[in-house]
Amino acid sequence: MATGTLGTYSPSQSLERRHQQQKRTDFQEVDWARSDGRNFHQCRPAFLRTGAASSASGSAYAEFGSTKVIVSVFGPRESKKAMLYSDVGRLNCHVTYTTFSTPIRGQGFEHKEYSSMLHKALEGAIMLETFPKTTVDIFALVLESGGGDLPVIISCASLAIADAGIMMYDLVSAVSLSCFGKNMVIDPTSEEEACQDGSLMITYMPSRNEVTQFTLTGEWPTARINEAMELCLDACSKLADILRSCLKDNASELTA
Amino acid sequence: MSAGEENIATPGEILGDSSQFIAGKGTYLAPNGRNIHASLTGQRRLVPPPPDSAEKRLTVEVVGHKTRGAVPEPGVVVIARVTRVMARMASADIMCVESKAVKEKFTGIIRQQDVRATEIDKVDMYQSFRPGDIVKAEVLSLGDARAYYLSTAKNELGVVSAQSIAGATMVPISWTDMQCPSTGQVEKRKVAKVL
Numbered sequence: 001m002a003t004g005t006l007g008t009y010s011p012s013q014s015l016e017r018r019h020q021q022q023k024r025t026d027f028q029e030v031d032w033a034r035s036d037g038r039n040f041h042q043c044r045p046a047f048l049r050t051g052a053a054s055s056a057s058g059s060a061y062a063e064f065g066s067t068k069v070i071v072s073v074f075g076p077r078e079s080k081k082a083m084l085y086s087d088v089g090r091l092n093c094h095v096t097y098t099t100f101s102t103p104i105r106g107q108g109f110e111h112k113e114y115s116s117m118l119h120k121a122l123e124g125a126i127m128l129e130t131f132p133k134t135t136v137d138i139f140a141l142v143l144e145s146g147g148g149d150l151p152v153i154i155s156c157a158s159l160a161i162a163d164a165g166i167m168m169y170d171l172v173s174a175v176s177l178s179c180f181g182k183n184m185v186i187d188p189t190s191e192e193e194a195c196q197d198g199s200l201m202i203t204y205m206p207s208r209n210e211v212t213q214f215t216l217t218g219e220w221p222t223a224r225i226n227e228a229m230e231l232c233l234d235a236c237s238k239l240a241d242i243l244r245s246c247l248k249d250n251a252s253e254l255t256a
Numbered sequence: 257m258s259a260g261e262e263n264i265a266t267p268g269e270i271l272g273d274s275s276q277f278i279a280g281k282g283t284y285l286a287p288n289g290r291n292i293h294a295s296l297t298g299q300r301r302l303v304p305p306p307p308d309s310a311e312k313r314l315t316v317e318v319v320g321h322k323t324r325g326a327v328p329e330p331g332v333v334v335i336a337r338v339t340r341v342m343a344r345m346a347s348a349d350i351m352c353v354e355s356k357a358v359k360e361k362f363t364g365i366i367r368q369q370d371v372r373a374t375e376i377d378k379v380d381m382y383q384s385f386r387p388g389d390i391v392k393a394e395v396l397s398l399g400d401a402r403a404y405y406l407s408t409a410k411n412e413l414g415v416v417s418a419q420s421i422a423g424a425t426m427v428p429i430s431w432t433d434m435q436c437p438s439t440g441q442v443e444k445r446k447v448a449k450v451l
Binding site: 047074133166195206208243251254 | 264266267268269279282293295297298317320321322327332359361362363398400401
């Protein structure tokens with residue numbers, strides 16, 4: 001008589017999933033090293049240049065770590081005939097991802113809402129009444145998406161608008177912050193963003209001490225939101241100083 | 257370069273206090289009424305007040321090093337090219353605003369009553385403009401959604417350059433006539449008196 005053993009089996013997770021879960025528990029620990037060697041409250045070094053696209057009225061290029069964005073501003077130019085008359089100027093924002101910007105080709109199409117978020121962040125800072133009946137077009141192209149895309153897009157766009165000579169109330173700088181349980185990490189990279197519990201993004205006009213956009217997503221322990229906000233606001237002020245010095249350098253290059 | 261750098265203002269920078277300065281071009285007064293902020297990137301300049309006014313404060317303004325593209329505003333003189341002539345109005349593409357060329361054209365229209373200052377109901381549009389004429393006009397108003405309203409109702413406004421039917425650039429004879437130099441034919445236009 002053949003004695004067949006009663007077999008049972010337990011499936012085990014694939015190697016990839018086990019690695020991902022290991023990473024998540026790593027992030028929950030008190031001190032883990034970030035992949036690029038920064039500490040939790042350190043932002044990536046910023047490289048900014050205006051005048052990147054010569055055919056546009058104004059343009060800027062920004063590189064924050066591996067996130068690379070180029071923004072061009074056209075205008076003020078005539079609105080389309082179909083648009084109704086308006087006493088104040090119109091702002092038209094468009095954010096596109098190149099197909100090679102993400103590790104997997106064509107993943108950028110998940111961020112369709114970035115165009116309207118960029119619009120909301122900027123419309124409070126531009127003096128629309130100085131160009132009635134006309135439209136300012138802002139086109140942002142993300143060349144490489146290395147995490148924290150929208151804050152980089154917003155800061156770069158405000159630099160491009162200042163380069164185009166359009167009157168603004170103030171420069172807009174934006175910083176995002178990720179929450180991992182008890183830890184708060186500023187300016188996350190894309191792998192940190194994928195494992196985060198919650199995120200906070202603030203766009204801020206430092207000279208006027210006004211916030212133009214406040215975006216809070218995910219799970220947040222309530223007590224930490226205040227602390228996160230202070231961190232972000234401080235980072236935004238420092239980033240705005242960097243934006244200003246970039247504008248001044250490029251302006252003095254032109255006059256010199 | 258260091259002296260030049262200190263003078264460059266960026267949008268949002270505080271330029272001074274409203275008790276000492278008046279906000280000029282390229283600046284604005286903060287809502288709290290105390291600070292004057294810059295709204296453009298450029299050189300910071302102080303303009304003394306006119307000598308006969310009671311105002312003691314200097315005007316601070318920011319002169320943009322890269323002024324933004326020109327946009328037609330009421331009261332400025334523009335150069336436009338006529339595209340269509342109809343019974344009661346002529347359509348024109350605005351190409352220059354004051355002395356600056358625009359990057360992309362704006363649309364303007366010249367209505368029958370705005371062609372000249374006298375006998376405005378007897379104006380024949382086809383004897384004032386032809387498609388392809390370059391005219392100097394003044395912006396009356398922002399108009400409607402489709403076009404700015406232009407006027408040529410002054411001596412120095414009107415057709416500046418036009419081509420005859422034969423294809424040569426015509427020479428102005430009077431404020432209503434232009435003559436082709438190659439055929440001698442006289443054509444009617446509303447001619448600008450260019451000094």
